[in-house]
Amino acid sequence: MALSGLEIYKLLPKTNCKDCGFPTCLAFAMKLAQKQVELAACPHVSEAAQAALSDAAAPPIRLITLSSNGNKLEVGNETVLYRHEKTFFHQPGIFVRVSDDLPLDEIKARTAEVDGYVVDYVGMPLSYDGLAIAYASGNPEQFGDAVKAVCDTTHKLLILIADDPAALKAGLAAADGRTPLLCAANAENWRRVALAAKNAKAPLVVRVDDSDPSTSSEQRLDGLAKLTEDIAKFGVDDLVLDPGVRGFNESLATITHIRRLALKENFRALGYPVITFPGEGATSQLDEVTLAGQQIAKYAGFVVLDHFTEASAYALLVLRANIYTDPQKPIQVEPGVYPINNPGPDSPLMVTTNFSITYFSVANEVESSGLPGWLLVADAEGMSVLTAWAAGKFDAERIAKAVKESGASGKISHKQVILPGHVAVLMGELEEELPGWEIKVGPREAVDLPAFLKM
Amino acid sequence: MPVTIPKNKYSGAVREVTIGATKAEGGTRTTTVTVGGESTLPFLFHEGAMPHPPRIAVEIADRWPADWSPLLREAWGDAVDDPVAWAKAAEASGADLILLRLTGPVQRGDGSKPTAAEARKVVRAVLGATGLPLMVFGPGIADLDNELLVAVAEEAAGERLVLGVCEDKNYRTIVAAAMAHGHLVDSRTPMDVNLAKQLIILTRDVGLPMDRILMDPSTGALGYGIEYGYSVMERLRLAALNGDSMTQQPMLVTPGEEGWKLKESKVGEGVPASWGNWNERAVTWEVLTSSTLLQSGADIVVLRHPDSITEIKSVIQRLMAPAHNGHS
Numbered sequence: 001m002a003l004s005g006l007e008i009y010k011l012l013p014k015t016n017c018k019d020c021g022f023p024t025c026l027a028f029a030m031k032l033a034q035k036q037v038e039l040a041a042c043p044h045v046s047e048a049a050q051a052a053l054s055d056a057a058a059p060p061i062r063l064i065t066l067s068s069n070g071n072k073l074e075v076g077n078e079t080v081l082y083r084h085e086k087t088f089f090h091q092p093g094i095f096v097r098v099s100d101d102l103p104l105d106e107i108k109a110r111t112a113e114v115d116g117y118v119v120d121y122v123g124m125p126l127s128y129d130g131l132a133i134a135y136a137s138g139n140p141e142q143f144g145d146a147v148k149a150v151c152d153t154t155h156k157l158l159i160l161i162a163d164d165p166a167a168l169k170a171g172l173a174a175a176d177g178r179t180p181l182l183c184a185a186n187a188e189n190w191r192r193v194a195l196a197a198k199n200a201k202a203p204l205v206v207r208v209d210d211s212d213p214s215t216s217s218e219q220r221l222d223g224l225a226k227l228t229e230d231i232a233k234f235g236v237d238d239l240v241l242d243p244g245v246r247g248f249n250e251s252l253a254t255i256t257h258i259r260r261l262a263l264k265e266n267f268r269a270l271g272y273p274v275i276t277f278p279g280e281g282a283t284s285q286l287d288e289v290t291l292a293g294q295q296i297a298k299y300a301g302f303v304v305l306d307h308f309t310e311a312s313a314y315a316l317l318v319l320r321a322n323i324y325t326d327p328q329k330p331i332q333v334e335p336g337v338y339p340i341n342n343p344g345p346d347s348p349l350m351v352t353t354n355f356s357i358t359y360f361s362v363a364n365e366v367e368s369s370g371l372p373g374w375l376l377v378a379d380a381e382g383m384s385v386l387t388a389w390a391a392g393k394f395d396a397e398r399i400a401k402a403v404k405e406s407g408a409s410g411k412i413s414h415k416q417v418i419l420p421g422h423v424a425v426l427m428g429e430l431e432e433e434l435p436g437w438e439i440k441v442g443p444r445e446a447v448d449l450p451a452f453l454k455m
Numbered sequence: 456m457p458v459t460i461p462k463n464k465y466s467g468a469v470r471e472v473t474i475g476a477t478k479a480e481g482g483t484r485t486t487t488v489t490v491g492g493e494s495t496l497p498f499l500f501h502e503g504a505m506p507h508p509p510r511i512a513v514e515i516a517d518r519w520p521a522d523w524s525p526l527l528r529e530a531w532g533d534a535v536d537d538p539v540a541w542a543k544a545a546e547a548s549g550a551d552l553i554l555l556r557l558t559g560p561v562q563r564g565d566g567s568k569p570t571a572a573e574a575r576k577v578v579r580a581v582l583g584a585t586g587l588p589l590m591v592f593g594p595g596i597a598d599l600d601n602e603l604l605v606a607v608a609e610e611a612a613g614e615r616l617v618l619g620v621c622e623d624k625n626y627r628t629i630v631a632a633a634m635a636h637g638h639l640v641d642s643r644t645p646m647d648v649n650l651a652k653q654l655i656i657l658t659r660d661v662g663l664p665m666d667r668i669l670m671d672p673s674t675g676a677l678g679y680g681i682e683y684g685y686s687v688m689e690r691l692r693l694a695a696l697n698g699d700s701m702t703q704q705p706m707l708v709t710p711g712e713e714g715w716k717l718k719e720s721k722v723g724e725g726v727p728a729s730w731g732n733w734n735e736r737a738v739t740w741e742v743l744t745s746s747t748l749l750q751s752g753a754d755i756v757v758l759r760h761p762d763s764i765t766e767i768k769s770v771i772q773r774l775m776a777p778a779h780n781g782h783s
Contacts, residue, residue, distance in 0.1 A: 082693070084686040119729035121678065217501070221458040248770060249777040252498055252750075260461045267458070286735075286742065286766055293743045297685070297750050310731025314719075315739045318678040319747065325682050357679050361718070368725060384680060390645040444561075447718040448522070 273301025475588025
């Protein structure tokens, strides 16, 4: 259970020395209780108090790290249930599963497909995190060969999926130099699998298998918690949870329970990231993508897919980037005049807002039209055209100010500015604000800009 | 330590809103749709009830809108040239409700303006083609919307249509028309908790009963601001459950409209190879936008493509029926 601020206060030196940066020990204790500061900020805390507080001070969801050839993935350490409360910090890793009973060429080809995939989204290159190799052959040596084939093809991260410790060992040997996620320890095999994880210093998935559909959520999570406690006692601390549920509702409810238990009850035995396998609860590839999307929004730490297509990868990667965007910091671009396709003095001047998605949609369209133009980005506090207009951040006054102060008129020989179609209503006011300028109304959506510019 | 599943305790619930009226109720619908009533966050049945599943409205138009993606034309075929055929096809695809869009000058392509008489005629025809509850949205130009929706409200008196969209600049006229003729309104605001509440309050103050208001907090599509819409909806729903009366309206969102206006969905050539197959991308975009918003409290999602309708319908069924969650 989490300690209250007062309980923590009793363990502090109570000298109010301010060395931690807070005016009183009580104020510091309150911040500690909210997990907004670290105990280390107090240089005077006693060892006894440290031990007592370490439990309360540890993050409620353990941070798990995978690494490979300089690539690193950190998952966990989340602090909120809803992104508007603060933000979600560590994006879930997305992996694609290949089976070791496929021919090695096929394994390499599928790996290469995932390895080579990168898509640009508002200037950010997005890609999947790695491959999950599944043990289906029954032959540990073959599993090792499959892992090697993957390692020869990609520097990305790995998940080794095998219940058999012998296979995991062969896989670990082939993955030399990488820290993969091992998957999975269950009630039967955990001692031997945990030993392999301990020796390799690799994080380990703990799974309760889903044999009996009448098992209640409490029973299932009880079983999982008991297993993680045993394995932690055995000496493996970096754990990932597979509660064994696969369908849409069960997955949502169970992962939500785990997140709430960890954050609200400080329930240590379930304070780990969760891994999901949406393909096992889905009826089609589209269905797998839909379930994966649900799990990205609702608290998964690792998502293992069974299919790879470019279109679905694009959609899921964008969803992940969106959900994990910090709500306090909308992605913005610097206001100013942006040249596109080497514009000259007679090229058109178009105005838009500094919300990055808006900017990139418009800039991409002008660029793809092949026609030169000047894009004037007004400071609309990082909002899209319609939202900014509704909030009074993209009105005639602001647009006129942007035209005058951006130096746009020094770059062009004409006096014509193109407004986004959604704010056509501003035309009259803008004519008053910018005497001598001709105001033209462009299309409502960026996608229609090339046709408009070619008219 | 044994596990006790945490349950949030809520003091409030979402209002129930019924769309459509049967003959006995003064309309001509063969079915009605009730949404709302939740006393829990979406699909978390261990702590509250969700008496009605989220519903799918399928968007059709009075004529083929020139700015719609050719993929949609391909999917629906010739039906898109005849609102009666389109409504029937939409019903057959699994729609719970029909949303009839009255096209404006831009969508008509020829610059012509729809007239009130035409609007009456097409609404009458669609009501005759399907027994499902109907929503009618104007072209999205305030003055024109007022003119058309007032005529539509009168023509379909007693049908409990949803008239939309009702925004701060034109709510008075549309709310008055809804009050006079027994309809509902779609109260739309641009992705902001306070603006959403404010328009609900204004609408109530005009005198429309609360069980005739849908809250439309609007959304961005995947990649185009969905995270704003998602969080605004999540905040609105939490506020509703915690007893804030002016947020307790069922929520309608339009992932179809948002998704299908994007380059990702409209354009098949000259886009990056990493965007993948056009049709798959466009349908995935609409589906993921909708399924994500279902998680933040959507009660009605308005969709456009038949494959999206099939997928989302199946997802809703499984989210609503924990017992039928197949484990592979």
